[in-house]
Amino acid sequence: MSDLTHGARERTGQAASAMRLDTQALREAAQHLDDGAVTPSFGPHRDQIVSLLNDALATELVCILRYKRHHFTATGLASPAVAEEFMVHAQEETAHADLLAERISQLGGEPDFNPTTLLQRSHAEYDASTDLQSMIRANLIAERVAIESYRQMIEIVRDIDPTTRGILEQILKDEEEHADELSDWLER
Ligand SMILES: [Fe+2]
Ligand SMILES: [Fe+2]
Numbered sequence: 001m002s003d004l005t006h007g008a009r010e011r012t013g014q015a016a017s018a019m020r021l022d023t024q025a026l027r028e029a030a031q032h033l034d035d036g037a038v039t040p041s042f043g044p045h046r047d048q049i050v051s052l053l054n055d056a057l058a059t060e061l062v063c064i065l066r067y068k069r070h071h072f073t074a075t076g077l078a079s080p081a082v083a084e085e086f087m088v089h090a091q092e093e094t095a096h097a098d099l100l101a102e103r104i105s106q107l108g109g110e111p112d113f114n115p116t117t118l119l120q121r122s123h124a125e126y127d128a129s130t131d132l133q134s135m136i137r138a139n140l141i142a143e144r145v146a147i148e149s150y151r152q153m154i155e156i157v158r159d160i161d162p163t164t165r166g167i168l169e170q171i172l173k174d175e176e177e178h179a180d181e182l183s184d185w186l187e188r
Contacts, residue, residue: 154169
């Protein structure tokens with residue numbers, strides 16, 4: 001399978017420079033039905049992409065837990081609007097986690113929801129601060145780490161997997177908005 005895949009990728013590169021389709025790769029795509037949406041020109045990178053996406057999934061899940069903790073403990077503190085915003089972010093991180101898990105499945109991988117290893121695999125930290133400014137600060141740090149990780153992932157998959165790239169770009173846009181909102185709150 002990997003030789004065939006390598007051949008298909010090489011020919012796809014040649015076909016791209018000749019501006020015509022690689023008909024043998026199309027025939028190969030018509031076989032291997034077990035691979036679902038993953039066709040031969042996808043190359044040997046599928047497992048690595050699944051692994052990157054699983055680390056991002058762990059990050060989103062930790063972010064959900066942190067924002068929920070902050071929402072419920074910040075309720076009643078000086079700024080209920082911030083507490084509400086934490087819940088909105090938790091919901092948006094949930095949507096991100098779902099997008100990542102769905103893409104992992106499409107790529108023939110298994111989304112890893114194992115809570116035992118969640119923190120180890122997450123790029124961002126959990127936080128149980130009890131005052132509002134520390135919560136905002138912890139969330140801003142986590143968002144900035146998430147932004148950096150998504151930027152790097154987008155570069156890695158740029159030419160290999162345009163669908164994953166599109167999903168990551170969509171998530172990155174939300175994370176930038178989150179960081180922007182948090183830094184506004186921090187200045188008040
Ligand atoms: Fe997110
Ligand atoms: Fe976020």
